Amino acid sequence: MPNSVLTSPPGSFPWTVLHDRHPALIAKVGDGLPYSPDRLSALDALASEITGPIRPLPPDAHDAGTWTEWSRDYVGESWYDVPFLFAESYFYRKLLEAVGYFRPGPWQGVDPFEPAKSPELRGAALAEELALLSELPPGQRDEGLLTASLWGNQADLGFQLSQTDGGRSTALVADDSASLWPLLNGTVCIVADNAGRELIPDLLLADRLLETGRATRILLHVKAYPYFTSDATMADVLACLRRLADDPAGKRLWQAVRTGALTVRAHPFSVTPFSYHDAPADLAEDFATASVTIMKGDLNYRRLVGDRAWPADIPFRTVTEYFPGPVAAVRTLKSDVVTGVRPEMLARLDATGEPWRTNGTHAMIQVST
Numbered sequence: 001m002p003n004s005v006l007t008s009p010p011g012s013f014p015w016t017v018l019h020d021r022h023p024a025l026i027a028k029v030g031d032g033l034p035y036s037p038d039r040l041s042a043l044d045a046l047a048s049e050i051t052g053p054i055r056p057l058p059p060d061a062h063d064a065g066t067w068t069e070w071s072r073d074y075v076g077e078s079w080y081d082v083p084f085l086f087a088e089s090y091f092y093r094k095l096l097e098a099v100g101y102f103r104p105g106p107w108q109g110v111d112p113f114e115p116a117k118s119p120e121l122r123g124a125a126l127a128e129e130l131a132l133l134s135e136l137p138p139g140q141r142d143e144g145l146l147t148a149s150l151w152g153n154q155a156d157l158g159f160q161l162s163q164t165d166g167g168r169s170t171a172l173v174a175d176d177s178a179s180l181w182p183l184l185n186g187t188v189c190i191v192a193d194n195a196g197r198e199l200i201p202d203l204l205l206a207d208r209l210l211e212t213g214r215a216t217r218i219l220l221h222v223k224a225y226p227y228f229t230s231d232a233t234m235a236d237v238l239a240c241l242r243r244l245a246d247d248p249a250g251k252r253l254w255q256a257v258r259t260g261a262l263t264v265r266a267h268p269f270s271v272t273p274f275s276y277h278d279a280p281a282d283l284a285e286d287f288a289t290a291s292v293t294i295m296k297g298d299l300n301y302r303r304l305v306g307d308r309a310w311p312a313d314i315p316f317r318t319v320t321e322y323f324p325g326p327v328a329a330v331r332t333l334k335s336d337v338v339t340g341v342r343p344e345m346l347a348r349l350d351a352t353g354e355p356w357r358t359n360g361t362h363a364m365i366q367v368s369t
């Protein structure tokens with residue numbers, strides 16, 4: 001088993017996330033809402049903390065005990081010398097602490113990422129995309145919606161803090177989509193990633209599967225609370241349904257939630273710093289009973305393969321053998337971890353000299369049955 005991806009060494013992708021993206025995000029969150037002086041000083045304290053050793057959550061935080069256990073090996077260590085998955089997850093938990101998300105009081109339950117999420121739903125880019133999708137001829141709707149769901153993953157607000165290039169490589173780094181379609185029947189589990197411009201096409205794909213009778217039920221997993229900047233929560237699902245309220249698909253989706261054909265879950269495991277190897281029994285049961293689980297996005301990919309430094313050509317099937325049922329990864333590449341890339345493709349991509357693994361311009365659809 002290769003090592004976990006760490007936040008060291010200097011200049012590595014994880015290091016730049018901590019060094020550049022997290023301070024920028026703290027500043028952006030602080031500017032996004034008129035936070036009170038106590039919240040602003042807590043954000044300043046976090047900005048300073050992330051340059052030194054990791055500190056525990058305040059003892060009166062509602063989940064302090066849980067995090068004490070999870071962070072046992074890391075408290076006192078430098079943020080720049082721990083597993084990347086842990087560092088990011090703990091950073092986001094601490095950001096919510098700073099803005100008072102869990103504290104009884106006026107800021108309780110206020111999503112600090114909402115100021116970035118809402119404009120996306122009202123924006124011209126989404127309106128154009130919806131218009132294009134609505135014009136797809138019936139024979140191209142399935143593929144078109146899967147493609148929209150795949151590239152919707154590029155619209156990740158945290159990622160946009162450090163990238164300017166929104167290009168797309170047309171050839172997928174790996175493409176098992178032909179084996180995905182036959183699996184899309186019965187109960188399909190979709191583990192969502194980002195809100196807004198990613199969640200809208202995910203929901204339209206869910207509607208398509210239900211409307212065509214391919215799927216009888218969609219289990220849509222979202223985050224239990226705001227996480228990784230733009231990750232989808234139940235509030236974001238509702239915002240998308242309201243955005244689609246005048247659209248026939250939106251009306252069907254609204255009804256599907258009411259009948260249970262579209263069931264939304266917000267499992268506490270969704271916001272933990274662990275890979276799906278550690279999924280608790282009830283979550284593993286959802287995965288095991290689905291005809292396929294579609295894991296959306298980069299973070300879910302990292303959690304699926306354990307965020308380890310795998311050789312890029314190790315078969316996806318080998319790495320995901322442990323997974324309780326058929327699984328598909330639908331992801332644009334925004335971190336170093338990849339598996340299942342053919343050696344010729346790998347050589348070609350490496351020869352470009354571009355940071356193809358992390359710059360979000362490449363994508364993959366991988367399936368393991």
Ligand SMILES: O=P(O)(O)OC[C@@]1(O)O[C@H](CO)[C@@H](O)[C@@H]1O
Binds near residue numbers: 088228297300334335
């Ligand atoms: O899961 P997503 O939204 O596709 O991507 C999450 C992400 O932006 O966050 C991490 C760095 O912060 C990387 O794994 C990835 O680039």
